[in-house]
Amino acid sequence: MNNSLWLQTAYPRETYPALDKDIECDVCIIGGGLSGIANAYFLAKEGKNVVLLEKDEILSGATGNSTGKLTVQHDIVYADLIKQFGRDNARIYYEVNRDAVSFGKSFSEGDELRNADSVLFSQSKYGTELLQDEKRAYDDIGIAGELGRNSELPLRTEATLMIQNEAQIHPVRLGQHLAKLAVKAGARIFEKSDVRLMDLKKRLLYTNSQNEIQFNELLLCTHYPIEALRGLQIMKLSVSRSYIVAAPANMPLTGQYISVDNPKRSVRTAFIDGKTHFLLSGEGHQAGMEKETQVHYETLSSELHSIYQLDPLKCGWSAQDPSTPDLIPYAGQISRSMPYVYLNTGFRKWGLSNSLASARIISDQIVGRQNKASSLYAPDRTGFGSFLMQALKNTGLVLKEFTGGHITRTHSPICTHMGCRTRWNEADQTWDCPCHGSRFRKDGSVLEGPATKPLDLG
Known part of the structure; x- marks a missing residue:
């Protein structure tokens, strides 16, 4: 059962070679998820000599095990962002993620992307108060959100908060498409090329096959940064795990849903090759802290049957997500002492839009272009x-x-x-x-x- 729907239904694989010789490049990217591929695309389009290294197969990690929601509605977040960073920075977070959604729509084809309304819903008085607070934040920032009580789900809802015309994607197919565009722009992608040694002072990398990569600038897009001890980012990331189950369905939804009450649940449908699939996710816990994880799949499977009348279960998978302490991912130079090393991680379960937004931030920094979100996403930002x-x-x-x-x-x-x-x-x-x-x-x-x-x- 434990196999991602996205990986099962990916396009026929475009085979990328393993690195088998020493090479040089302007920018070396470690990590072949959506973040790394988007960076490769943006930088290759700018004329940079780009090399991307993936230790397994591209898109087989966090991207291929996500829920596939490309949206600016990242659960209850904007009220908290205003409190922590102020209205202007909260608006910047919204705008760069809105632009990321637009970028996804700009190049997607077929069933790689479908428009969908994003909806938060409450089932308690407390949850409704959270939605009302979030709606006030929407109004303050300028987000077009509708507070109501509209839901397609067979659940009792107290209130809903909807953003219209967002997107849901097949994250692997969309990523495969973007990888082709990156290669067309001049990027070189190597799979089965695991970095085993770094000499950052000499700007050298060595792979498992003992090949050498000489770079000018380095991007760590490895989900959990392997060199983050330098800036202590490794001490600032918590890692959580959540679970997803999917089943065939004849009930395509126009919206994608997240509950704000406990137990937290995320609901969407996916339309792939003429067939509809129903996805239910939740059951989160801190990574590595539980041995008997099958119970989480069983809980979600039971809800698929009892609440949504769906059977049999098609597949289930889990995702692992690092989070920063302050809701904003890390995207930018890892430290001032080593300005040619860049970090991209900490997406807090919202890595699809944030991957694209962060790639814009980093690529702009590398080519010397101003980006209004650079300081907000900076890995070396301070706090108490x-x-x-x-x-x-x-x-x-x-x-x-x-x-x-x-x-x-x-x-x-x-x-x-x-x-x-x-x-x-x-x-x-x-x-x-x-x-x-x-x-x-x-x-x-x-x-x-x-x-x-x-x-x-x-």
């Missing part, structure tokens, strides 16, 4: 309470898991990132690290970083 508390929380978790894991999970393999004991995830058949979110396949190979080396299963 939320940053400090998140760092302390994550540090405490690491110490606790490192010590406790070595005592209680003595037979579990040790994560190759910072030495924590992993946990076996029975449902997804992976070894998951509770310290910083690294994941390994059953054979020990790296599925998700920040680890770069395989487990020792001996």
Whole structure:
């Protein structure tokens, strides 16, 4: 069951070669998700000599395991953004994500993208108050949102907050299309090319096949940054995991929905090759902290049957999402001391629009163009309470898991990132690290970083 609908229904694969020789480039991008591919496209269009390295196959990670919503409605967010960053910055966040949605619409073909209304809904008085507060933020920023009580779902709703004419995508097909455009613009994409060593001072990378890449500028689009210790970003990211199930359906929805009450649920339909699929997601928890994860699939599957009258289950998958402490992703130079290294991560489950928005920010920085969101998304932006508390929380978790894991999970393999004991995830058949979110396949190979080396299963 555990296989993404998007990966199952992708276009026939365009095979990209593994790097088999030493090369030079203006910009090297590590990571072949939507973020890396969008950066490759934008920079190649600017005439840069771009190389993208992916350790597995492009779009097989976070992008291929997303919900496929391309929207500016990122749950309840704008009221909080106004409180933390002010109205002008909240408007900037909205505008760059709105532009990202427009960009997706500008090049998509066929069923890669469909227009859909984005809808938040409440089922309690408290949830309705959250929606009313968010609507006030919409009005303050200038977002055209409609507060009402309209829902296609077979659920009791107290209120809804809708933004019309947003988008839902087939994230893999759209990404495959964008990758072709990037290559057409001059970018070179290499798969099965895992970076094993970095010499940032000499601006050199070495792959698993011992090939050397000489770069002028480096972009880390690896979901969880493998070099983030320099700016302490690794201490400022929490990693959560959520689950998605899909089933055939004859009930295409015009909207895509998120509940603001608990339990949190996300609902949409997807129209692929003439067939409709119903997607239900939720059941989140901190990454690596649970062993028996099959229960989350079972809970969602049960709701598919009992609430939406759908059966049988077609497939289910899970997604892992790093979050920054202040809601805004990191996109830009990783530190002032190393201005030629760029970081792109922390999308907080909204990596589709934010991937495209962040790619614009970084590509503009590299070519010397002003971007109004650069300071808002900057990885070296400063802060007090939320940053400090998140760092302390994550540090405490690491110490606790490192010590406790070595005592209680003595037979579990040790994560190759910072030495924590992993946990076996029975449902997804992976070894998951509770310290910083690294994941390994059953054979020990790296599925998700920040680890770069395989487990020792001996």
